[in-house]
Amino acid sequence: MKALCTSCLLVTVLMLSAVASADDRPDVLFIAVDDLNHWVGYTGRNEQSKTPNIDRLSAMGVSFTNAHCAAPACNPSRAALMSGMRPNSTACYTNGDLWTKFIPPGLTMNHIFKDAGYYVAAMGKLMHSSANGPARKSAWNEYPKLPVPSNGGADKYHAYFEPLPLDLKDEDLGDWHTVDFCIDQLNREHDQPLFLVCGLIKPHLPWAVPRKYYDMFPLDSVKLPPHIEGDLDDIPKAGVRMAKPDGDHARFLKTDRWRSAVQSYLATIAYVDMNLGRLLDGLKNSPRHDNTIVVLWGDHGWHLGEKQHWRKFALWEEATRAPLIWYAPGVTQPGTICDAPVDFMSIYPTLCELTGVATPDHVEGRSIKTLLANPEADWKGHALCTHGYKNHAVRTDRWRYIQYADGSEELYDHVHDPYEWKNLAGDEAHVATKQKLAALLPSVNVEPTKSE
Numbered sequence: 001m002k003a004l005c006t007s008c009l010l011v012t013v014l015m016l017s018a019v020a021s022a023d024d025r026p027d028v029l030f031i032a033v034d035d036l037n038h039w040v041g042y043t044g045r046n047e048q049s050k051t052p053n054i055d056r057l058s059a060m061g062v063s064f065t066n067a068h069c070a071a072p073a074c075n076p077s078r079a080a081l082m083s084g085m086r087p088n089s090t091a092c093y094t095n096g097d098l099w100t101k102f103i104p105p106g107l108t109m110n111h112i113f114k115d116a117g118y119y120v121a122a123m124g125k126l127m128h129s130s131a132n133g134p135a136r137k138s139a140w141n142e143y144p145k146l147p148v149p150s151n152g153g154a155d156k157y158h159a160y161f162e163p164l165p166l167d168l169k170d171e172d173l174g175d176w177h178t179v180d181f182c183i184d185q186l187n188r189e190h191d192q193p194l195f196l197v198c199g200l201i202k203p204h205l206p207w208a209v210p211r212k213y214y215d216m217f218p219l220d221s222v223k224l225p226p227h228i229e230g231d232l233d234d235i236p237k238a239g240v241r242m243a244k245p246d247g248d249h250a251r252f253l254k255t256d257r258w259r260s261a262v263q264s265y266l267a268t269i270a271y272v273d274m275n276l277g278r279l280l281d282g283l284k285n286s287p288r289h290d291n292t293i294v295v296l297w298g299d300h301g302w303h304l305g306e307k308q309h310w311r312k313f314a315l316w317e318e319a320t321r322a323p324l325i326w327y328a329p330g331v332t333q334p335g336t337i338c339d340a341p342v343d344f345m346s347i348y349p350t351l352c353e354l355t356g357v358a359t360p361d362h363v364e365g366r367s368i369k370t371l372l373a374n375p376e377a378d379w380k381g382h383a384l385c386t387h388g389y390k391n392h393a394v395r396t397d398r399w400r401y402i403q404y405a406d407g408s409e410e411l412y413d414h415v416h417d418p419y420e421w422k423n424l425a426g427d428e429a430h431v432a433t434k435q436k437l438a439a440l441l442p443s444v445n446v447e448p449t450k451s452e
Contacts, residue, residue, distance in 0.1 A: 026193065026293050027195070027196070027288050027291060027292040028113070028118075028193075028196065028293050028351060028355065029182070029279075029283060029293070030195065030196065030198065030295055031198045031276070031296040032125065032126055032200065032299065033200045033202075033298045034125055034199075034204040034298075035074075035205070035302050035312070036269065036299075036322060037298065037300075037301040037318060037321065038298075038322060039051075040054045040055075040323050041055040041058065042063045042323075048262075049266055050216060051269065052273065052277070053274070053280060054273055054296070054325070056280060057325050057327065059334060060334055061294070061326050061336070061372075062326045062327075062332045062333070062338055062371070062372050062375055063324070063326075063336070064325070064342055065337060066338075066340060066342065066383070067297075067321065067323070067324035067343065067344065068320040068321055068383035069298075069299060069300040069322055069344055069385055070343055070385060071385060071386050072300045072314060072319040072320050073094060073300065073313055074128050074204075074299055074300070075095040075097065075099055075127075076092050076095070076099075076386075077299045078099070078126065078127050078128055079099035079127065080344075080345060081345065081348065082108045082127060083108050083109075083362075084107065084109070084345065084348040084360065084362055084363030084365060085103070085107070085362060086345065086364055086384070086386065086442065088386050088390075088444060088446060089364065090102045090446065091446040091447065091448050091449055093387075093389060094388065095128065099127060099128060099135075106139075107362055109351070110122070110126075110139050110140060110195065110197070111136075111139040112360060113357060114139060116355075117192055117193070118192055118194065118195040118355075119141050119142075119190045119192040120139070121142040121143065121194070121196050121197070122142070122196070122199060123177070123178045123181040123197070123198070124175065124201060125201050125204075126197050142185075146177055147177050148172065148173070149174065150173070151174070151201075151208060152174075152208060154168070154206040156205050156206050157205070157206060158206040158207070159207040159208045159214075159267075159268075160264060164208050164209075164211070167210075168208060168209060170271075172210075173209065173271070175200045175202055175272065175275045178198055178200060178275075179198065179200075179279045182196055182279055183278070183286070186283055186288050186292075187286050193355075194288065194292075198279060202268045202271055203265060203269050203302075207267065207268045208268075209267055209270075209271040213267035213268070216266075217270075219263050222259050222263045223262075224259060224262060226306070227305055227306055231308065232245060232307060234422070234426075236410065238405070239315075239404065239408070242313060242314045242387070243307055243308055245308035248309075248310035248311070249310055252305065258305055265304060276296075290329060291329060293327065293329070293354055293355070295326050295327075297323065297344055298324075300312045301317070301318050301320055301322050303318045306419070313387065314387065315385060315391060315393035315410075316393075316400075316402075316420055317395075317400060317419075320395070324344070324347075326372050328372055331354065331373050338371050340368075340375070340379040340397065341395050341396050341397055342371070342381060342383060343365070343384055345364060345365030346365045346368045346381075347365070348363050348365055349366060349367040350372070352367070353367045353369050354369060354372075366381060382394055382396045382440055383395040383396075384441075384442070388448075389405055389445060391403075392441050394437050396437070399411065400412040400414065400420065401433075401434060401438065409425040410425050411424040411437075412424065
């Protein structure tokens with residue numbers, strides 16, 4: 001009997017230890033930024049951009065210089081990242097494909113973390129059109145609507161084609177209130193670990209922010225992004241159709257608004273950066289500071305006239321590359337840079353590994369915890385981006401290879417051509433390189449369906 005009681009006591013101690021261990025799991029601050037390309041300090045891609053708080057987060061942990069979205073559009077990019085399944089596996093290819101029709105319930109990251117015992121809360125934009133609350137409320141503990149219109153009442157094209165006609169204040173925009181909500185959550189007492197989503201909507205259109213942010217970038221000092229005449233001359237027809245040079249770019253040239261649009265984008269990034277600073281201050285002053293994993297990602301890139309193209313919706317570097325920054329106490333080292341090619345499908349499994357949450361079988365991405373601990377670790381991975389049915393781009397440490405649905409190709413050598421000005425796909429010297437890269441394309445491409 002005495003031995004039995006001792007065994008019972010041992011079991012009880014082990015159970016209590018397991019609960020304590022679960023309670024000690026790290027919190028997660030999950031920062032999604034809409035339409036933020038790689039014009040941030042640590043990438044060195046644009047010397048005009050002013051991002052002191054993104055740089056501050058970068059100095060805290062590991063920043064990835066060669067990180068790419070799974071799809072260059074808000075809806076499929078976020079659906080893939082949050083579900084762990086690529087567009088070619090789900091057929092969620094475009095912004096018109098309502099993600100809830102393609103992603104079964106129970107598979108998204110927030111749902112998995114909620115089931116694992118995390119308190120899951122969010123505000124702002126995470127999934128497409130989620131600024132006013134989630135599509136699947138049962139997968140969240142808390143996800144309130146924004147208390148103000150996300151864009152402060154601005155029209156979609158304010159500060160895009162014309163100067164901003166509104167006199168906005170910081171708090172007139174939804175992102176201000178999203179950060180307020182997140183700071184409050186960081187200071188609340190929870191009896192569960194916290195998975196907190198901060199869904200920042202800027203720099204998504206409209207580029208309408210308070211005037212003081214435009215004043216940071218005097219128009220006469222604004223520089224256009226690197227570009228060359230005739231950049232589309234060696235691009236296959238499928239790529240030119242994506243670029244739509246007769247659309248936005250033609251209008252900007254006609255109205256002489258190109259420089260003004262760049263100013264507006266820079267101003268909107270500065271507004272986002274200010275809010276990130278408030279959030280980092282809130283984390284630093286909260287009781288959760290020492291045990292919180294922070295991951296910041298932009299959902300895709302953004303063209304500002306490169307290749308005569310604007311917005312995302314293409315498979316070139318400017319459309320697919322975006323910031324990715326990790327701060328993981330006890331794992332990452334301050335101020336480290338990783339140049340390895342990764343895509344955002346890595347975020348789901350990496351967070352699972354860092355927190356001890358079991359990675360679901362359906363998740364297609366690969367954890368990059370090894371790179372968080374050692375940014376120079378041996379890495380054989382690559383980034384894959386999909387835009388529509390059978391249109392893919394593969395990005396390695398050196399190459400970008402694009403293959404369109406009609407079989408046409410593009411190939412760029414980033415060692416000698418970082419702005420992708422010379423398409424090498426037709427060069428016989430690179431046949432073997434193309435074959436190796438083409439072998440990395442997905443073998444399964446689910447045919448698109450109407451989401452109704």
